Amino acid sequence: MTEPHKLAVLGAGHVGPVIARLAIKAGYPVAIATSGDPEDIALITELIIPGARPRWASDAVAGADIVVLAIPLHGFLHLDPGLLNGKLVIDAMNYWPASDGVLGTFEDGGSSEIVARRLPGSTVVKALNHIGYHELEDRARPPAAPDRRAAGVAADDAAAATAIAGVVDRIGYDPVRLESLQTIRNVVEEGVFAEQVGVDYFGIGEHHTGYFPMPAGDVALAAIASRTERIHVGSAVTVLSSDDPVRVFQRYSTLNAISSGRAEVILGRGSSIESFPLFGYDLADYEELFEEKAALFADLLKGGPVTWQGKTRAPLLNQDIVPHTESGPFPAWIGVGGNPQSVIRAARLGYRLALAIIGGPPARFAAHAQLYQRALDKFGCQPLPVLVHSPGHIAATDEQARAEFWPRWHDIIALIAPERGFAIPTEESFEIETGPHGALHVGSPETVAQKIASTLRDLNATRFDLKYGMPGLTHEQLMTTIELYGHQVIPRVRELLG
Numbered sequence: 001m002t003e004p005h006k007l008a009v010l011g012a013g014h015v016g017p018v019i020a021r022l023a024i025k026a027g028y029p030v031a032i033a034t035s036g037d038p039e040d041i042a043l044i045t046e047l048i049i050p051g052a053r054p055r056w057a058s059d060a061v062a063g064a065d066i067v068v069l070a071i072p073l074h075g076f077l078h079l080d081p082g083l084l085n086g087k088l089v090i091d092a093m094n095y096w097p098a099s100d101g102v103l104g105t106f107e108d109g110g111s112s113e114i115v116a117r118r119l120p121g122s123t124v125v126k127a128l129n130h131i132g133y134h135e136l137e138d139r140a141r142p143p144a145a146p147d148r149r150a151a152g153v154a155a156d157d158a159a160a161a162t163a164i165a166g167v168v169d170r171i172g173y174d175p176v177r178l179e180s181l182q183t184i185r186n187v188v189e190e191g192v193f194a195e196q197v198g199v200d201y202f203g204i205g206e207h208h209t210g211y212f213p214m215p216a217g218d219v220a221l222a223a224i225a226s227r228t229e230r231i232h233v234g235s236a237v238t239v240l241s242s243d244d245p246v247r248v249f250q251r252y253s254t255l256n257a258i259s260s261g262r263a264e265v266i267l268g269r270g271s272s273i274e275s276f277p278l279f280g281y282d283l284a285d286y287e288e289l290f291e292e293k294a295a296l297f298a299d300l301l302k303g304g305p306v307t308w309q310g311k312t313r314a315p316l317l318n319q320d321i322v323p324h325t326e327s328g329p330f331p332a333w334i335g336v337g338g339n340p341q342s343v344i345r346a347a348r349l350g351y352r353l354a355l356a357i358i359g360g361p362p363a364r365f366a367a368h369a370q371l372y373q374r375a376l377d378k379f380g381c382q383p384l385p386v387l388v389h390s391p392g393h394i395a396a397t398d399e400q401a402r403a404e405f406w407p408r409w410h411d412i413i414a415l416i417a418p419e420r421g422f423a424i425p426t427e428e429s430f431e432i433e434t435g436p437h438g439a440l441h442v443g444s445p446e447t448v449a450q451k452i453a454s455t456l457r458d459l460n461a462t463r464f465d466l467k468y469g470m471p472g473l474t475h476e477q478l479m480t481t482i483e484l485y486g487h488q489v490i491p492r493v494r495e496l497l498g
Helices: 015-025 038-048 057-062 111-118 158-171 179-196 217-226 245-258 283-301 340-349 362-378 398-420 427-433 445-459 475-497
Strands: 007-010 030-033 066-069 088-091 123-127 150-154 174-177 201-205 232-239 263-268 306-308 316-319 332-336 352-356 386-394 441-443 463-467
Touching (some): 015 158, 066 158, 088 111, 088 158, 111 123, 123 158, 150 158, 158 398, 179 217, 179 475, 201 217, 201 263, 201 463, 217 232, 217 245, 232 245, 245 263, 245 283, 263 352, 283 332, 332 340, 340 352, 340 362, 352 362, 362 386, 362 445, 386 398, 386 445, 386 475, 398 427, 398 441, 441 445, 445 463
Parallel strands (some): 007 030, 007 066, 066 088, 088 123, 150 174, 201 232, 263 332, 386 441
Antiparallel strands (some): 306 316
């Protein structure tokens, strides 16, 4: 059996002792500290927190796996951030002017974000702060108890949130992951910022997970569209097989109206399959579902009343589908991960082709791009554009970009590998993928620009979509990637391609 984490609780006022008692009852070794001499709290510890060990703050933190901050925020402002470097930190604090006094630092923003920014060397998780200390202990219940309460857990780092969710569960509460709320808000800000730095397209993929909660990307895209004027917005992937083509068309036609003609949609399965059981579909039926629904969606794009019949949804008889588009169909792509039959289907139905390349040499997809153009010709269609969609991350140097991206890439692939059959990446495979002939566009602006230009030449593609962001990367790191991409990478790629 794995040994329980060692906890250090900083704070011996109201909240700290309650959390310490709950943790001790759950089997965690606990050290407790204040800003002063441990002798000052020795009697309190013995009588009120039996089993805890009073320590100097530096000693308590040094010996802990997890540090709980349960001190007033005015005291936190005097805490040395270096003390917590490398530690997993539970922020159980709240801003309360009645106790803290009015603190200008916390008047203009959420205390959680401010605490996280002041601890750049730590991994911060917000938890155990929204249940009153007088209830926190009394309301703790064992698993499956009918009156067990939920407790929120929020973090940018998915692995850290999972670890603290385990602590919350163990001390008597059902953990509820809340990071989704800030993630969604961050994505909207990132989309608006992308226009400001010169990016041409901002896409959001469909996901139904706690580590990237974006089940209604079109709603977030509408928020971005309402605050921008130039940038095109659309899906990075919409999982059409588990959705209704009519509703997808209506959502993106609505987005097209809101954005004054800037909407696009990429249809496919994506790298996740969680939508199938969520909406009652069998993954084994993927091909039949996608074939029928893609054909119906192509008919919807043509405009006018639609008559259609198939096996996967109710028939349509001369049905008018609203809202109508103002000036012809919005761009629609089919995302393909390597299946030649999918390439031919895209051409047969008149879709543009999006090549999703997340591993291996991109040059091997040149044959798919050639097949697509030949199939278009065979089906009597005019040539259509091809885009490349690949993961990437940009920082000032290659070394910094790889150091930031590697652990996040490893963790997310390891998480989804069992359901998707992916090989778990190693440092050696990561070096190959981030090298000149790999699929990951990770590095400095010049490195990424050179690689994008090479990929576009090899595939005779006209557009590159950088799949930025991984669970665990901070909002600040993602904004830096977007800024470097818009200000340096995009102009350099255009220069390289002449």
